[in-house]
Amino acid sequence: MARPEVLEDIREAEVAAEEIVADADAEADDIIAEARERAADIREEAEAEAASLKQERLAEAEEEIEAECEDILAEGEAERERLREEAEENRQQVVEFVVERFSEAVDAQT
DSSP states (O other): OOHHHHHHHHHHHHHHHHHHHHHHHHHHHHHHHHHHHHHHHHHHHHHHHHHHHHHHHHHHHHHHHHHHHHHHHHHHHHHHHHHHHHHHHHHHHHHHHHHHHHHHHHHHHO
């Protein structure tokens, strides 16, 4: 093989190598761009799911709080009714006591 032919083969090999490197760089850039897009999609989905879970948990907490408030109000209502009944019972006793004392006072004057 003549020297010019060897040089031409080397030059062609260099050109081919440069093309291979350029193609590999382009493919790497495409892979990186695709990976970034997938990562952005995954991040978006995760954020949407997190927001959804947050809303669900918030709704559950609100329901629990509302149920607890209703329980507290029901207990308060029951306690109020018990105290009202107790006061009514005491009022009857007080009226009877006052009538008895009044009767004793009237009887004592006669």
